[in-house]
Amino acid sequence: MAIPTDSELLAFLDEGLPVEKMTALEQQLRDSEPLRQRLARLRSQQDAHGHTVSEIWRRNRLSCPTRHQLGSFLLGVVSNELAEYVEFHLRTVGCRVCAANLDDLRSANQGQAEVAKRRQRFFQSSAGYVRREEGN
Numbered sequence: 001m002a003i004p005t006d007s008e009l010l011a012f013l014d015e016g017l018p019v020e021k022m023t024a025l026e027q028q029l030r031d032s033e034p035l036r037q038r039l040a041r042l043r044s045q046q047d048a049h050g051h052t053v054s055e056i057w058r059r060n061r062l063s064c065p066t067r068h069q070l071g072s073f074l075l076g077v078v079s080n081e082l083a084e085y086v087e088f089h090l091r092t093v094g095c096r097v098c099a100a101n102l103d104d105l106r107s108a109n110q111g112q113a114e115v116a117k118r119r120q121r122f123f124q125s126s127a128g129y130v131r132r133e134e135g136n
Helices: 006-014 019-031 032-050 052-058 067-075 082-095 095-135
Strands: none
Touching: 006 019, 019 082, 032 067, 067 082, 067 095, 082 095
């Protein structure tokens, strides 16, 4: 991998790079003391310059949909505009935090569906016993 730019290093700090780039850059940082020192200088400079609107926006993830909105998106009950924005945010922007939230919501939803299926099978298998008891 080529030597990373300052903007790539700052994006690394904000976890704003695609997974492949994050992984490659992390390996470079492990192998290079000068690169780690450069990253530390950039972090110090960033902190020393105060807080810009763009830094606050990125750090607080103000462009990210809420978890509730992501859940509604997953269920398909959001407006077309919001659905388009969520798609853009996930696919084009590549927000890893929102992608992780969406994966978490999917797995929780699948877990709930499995529990409901087990309950239904249990109820169906025990329904005959309840009826026999009533008839006796």
